Amino acid sequence: MRTADPMHPRVSLSAISSFSWTLDQDLAFYERAGITAIGASLAKLEAAGIEAGARRIRDAGLRVSNLIGLGPFQLGTPEQWPSQRDRLRAAVDAAEAVGAECMILTTGPAGQLAWEDAADALETALTPVIQDAHSRGIPFGLEHTNSLRADVGFIHSLHDCVDVARRLGIGVCVETNACWGERGFADTVRDGVDTFRIVQVSDYAIGTLSTPNRLVPGDGDIPFNRILGQVLAAGYDGCFDLELIGPKIDEEGYELACTRSVRALGEILTKLGA
Numbered sequence: 001m002r003t004a005d006p007m008h009p010r011v012s013l014s015a016i017s018s019f020s021w022t023l024d025q026d027l028a029f030y031e032r033a034g035i036t037a038i039g040a041s042l043a044k045l046e047a048a049g050i051e052a053g054a055r056r057i058r059d060a061g062l063r064v065s066n067l068i069g070l071g072p073f074q075l076g077t078p079e080q081w082p083s084q085r086d087r088l089r090a091a092v093d094a095a096e097a098v099g100a101e102c103m104i105l106t107t108g109p110a111g112q113l114a115w116e117d118a119a120d121a122l123e124t125a126l127t128p129v130i131q132d133a134h135s136r137g138i139p140f141g142l143e144h145t146n147s148l149r150a151d152v153g154f155i156h157s158l159h160d161c162v163d164v165a166r167r168l169g170i171g172v173c174v175e176t177n178a179c180w181g182e183r184g185f186a187d188t189v190r191d192g193v194d195t196f197r198i199v200q201v202s203d204y205a206i207g208t209l210s211t212p213n214r215l216v217p218g219d220g221d222i223p224f225n226r227i228l229g230q231v232l233a234a235g236y237d238g239c240f241d242l243e244l245i246g247p248k249i250d251e252e253g254y255e256l257a258c259t260r261s262v263r264a265l266g267e268i269l270t271k272l273g274a
Helices: 023-033 042-048 050-059 078-098 115-135 158-168 185-195 224-233 247-252 254-271
Strands: 011-014 037-041 063-068 103-105 140-143 171-175 196-201 240-242
Touching (some): 011 254, 023 037, 023 254, 037 042, 042 050, 042 063, 042 078, 050 078, 063 078, 063 196, 078 115, 115 158, 140 158, 140 196, 185 196, 185 224, 196 224, 224 254, 240 254, 247 254
Parallel strands (some): 011 037, 037 063, 063 103, 103 140, 171 196
16 A cells, blocks of 8 residues: 655665565565665675666665665785675675665774774775776765764764775765764755755664664654754755664564654654755
8 A cells, every 4th residue: 555645855764674574575665665766785685696686676666865785804914805805896786776866885994994994994995996986977875874883884974984085085974873973064064955865864862781682763852843944954856865773673563663754854854844
């Protein structure tokens, strides 16, 4: 059964939000719920076969606001970078095949490297793939992570993410769940908005001590009217991608949690004049 209201044109739903579903299950849900814009999952495309999966997404007429994968590099072990670059190049192929508007990745773990050395390593490891992606018109968005997720990235603030993205000549994925409480958030947004490729949205309840443990927007404590209002006021004109994951989402069920989230985020953006 389709949702009563059309999806807000600046909202997309990440396939991460139905984490354990297959691509087939996702596509059936999108049809039922009237989901027209998505964030595609590299892992799900790989499981379905990238060429076949990309064809199915295209045939469904879905807008793909982004394609997401986890951090591609073990930054402390450069001998692994060639094979990791190969997988990332295959991900760029997948992004091109589904018509993704950008490709999102985290840095990968720093291991025992100091932060500055990890940034140097990331530049060396990633630059050849950035050049390939740029030649095909596919923007990168570098995502910062919660500090508990050192397994997928070493950049844990939006401010630092903007700095590294500028250094690499790529864009930024703003993970609001990880940066909404940062000092100087509005200044960082104002100064870095030109780098923003996508803004990820999910809620967080103060007192939550595990990650990922996200909520439907409005069910937690993130002040979205202020946070998203500042992003919009800075001139961001791109998509807001719902990325829901964790026990509360599993408990509610993907279909209900995702449907509520699409509606809730649409209402917030409409209220803010987006």
